[in-house]
Amino acid sequence: MDSFGSDFSSVSSGSGKVDTGTIMEQVKVQIAVANAQELLQRMTDKCFKKCIGKPGGTLDNSEQKCIAMCMDRYMDAWNTVSRAYNSRLQRERARI
Amino acid sequence: MEGQGVTADPQLQQFIEVESQKQRFQQLVHQMTEVCWDKCMDKPGPKLDSRTETCFVNCVERFIDTSQFILNRLEQTQRGKVSLSESMSD
Numbered sequence: 091m092d093s094f095g096s097d098f099s100s101v102s103s104g105s106g107k108v109d110t111g112t113i114m115e116q117v118k119v120q121i122a123v124a125n126a127q128e129l130l131q132r133m134t135d136k137c138f139k140k141c142i143g144k145p146g147g148t149l150d151n152s153e154q155k156c157i158a159m160c161m162d163r164y165m166d167a168w169n170t171v172s173r174a175y176n177s178r179l180q181r182e183r184a185r186i
Numbered sequence: 187m188e189g190q191g192v193t194a195d196p197q198l199q200q201f202i203e204v205e206s207q208k209q210r211f212q213q214l215v216h217q218m219t220e221v222c223w224d225k226c227m228d229k230p231g232p233k234l235d236s237r238t239e240t241c242f243v244n245c246v247e248r249f250i251d252t253s254q255f256i257l258n259r260l261e262q263t264q265r266g267k268v269s270l271s272e273s274m275s276d
Contacts, residue, residue, distance in 0.1 A: 110195055110197055110198050113198065114198070114201050117201075117202075117205065118205070121205060121208075121209060125212055125216075128212075128213075128216050129216065132216060132219070132220050136220065136223055137230075140227075140229070140230060141230075156230065159230045159231070159232065160230040162230075163227065163230040163231070163233075163234055164219070164223065164230075166233075166234040166239075167219050167222065167223055167226075167227065167234065167242055168215065168216075168219045170234070170239055170242045170243065171215050171218050171219045171222060171242055171245075171246050172215045174242065174243045174246040174247065175211070175214065175215055175218065175246050175250070176211075178246065178247060178250055179211075
């Protein structure tokens with residue numbers, strides 16, 4: 091967590107004034123990282139539940155295949171949900 | 187008014203507003219994907235079939251409907267109960 095603060099202090103050091111563009115870039119990167127982590131965590135949870143019945147000695151071949159497929163379908167689902175939510179927002183905006 | 191004496195950069199302020207809104211959108215997409223996955227997904231197949239896709243779309247619509255319904259109903263019942271709770275808190 092302290093890398094968050096040090097990232098910003100390194101930006102401001104030298105010039106004395108923090109560049110707005112640099113801040114915006116860093117915030118964008120951090121948001122992207124946070125979103126990737128969120129997706130990874132939820133995807134792992136869902137695909138573990140779908141694909142690992144009884145945890146065995148190794149992650150066997152059929153389990154790996156299932157996980158790979160599950161990941162792709164989870165991404166499809168995420169994109170479908172995103173599109174559906176977006177079109178709903180668009181419709182509600184048009185109504186007002 | 188500014189407690190920290192920070193002058194708000196209007197460009198930065200607008201950026202934060204836009205990004206916050208994008209983030210609220212993304213967060214809800216994460217949440218609804220998770221909820222609808224449990225409702226709609228059987229065994230993950232080689233592709234997302236149209237039946238499952240329709241389920242996801244309906245799931246999103248009904249999730250938002252539910253959220254709005256609950257909000258409206260709470261608002262209505264709260265309005266009706268204001269006088270009651272006021273007399274009870276005395």
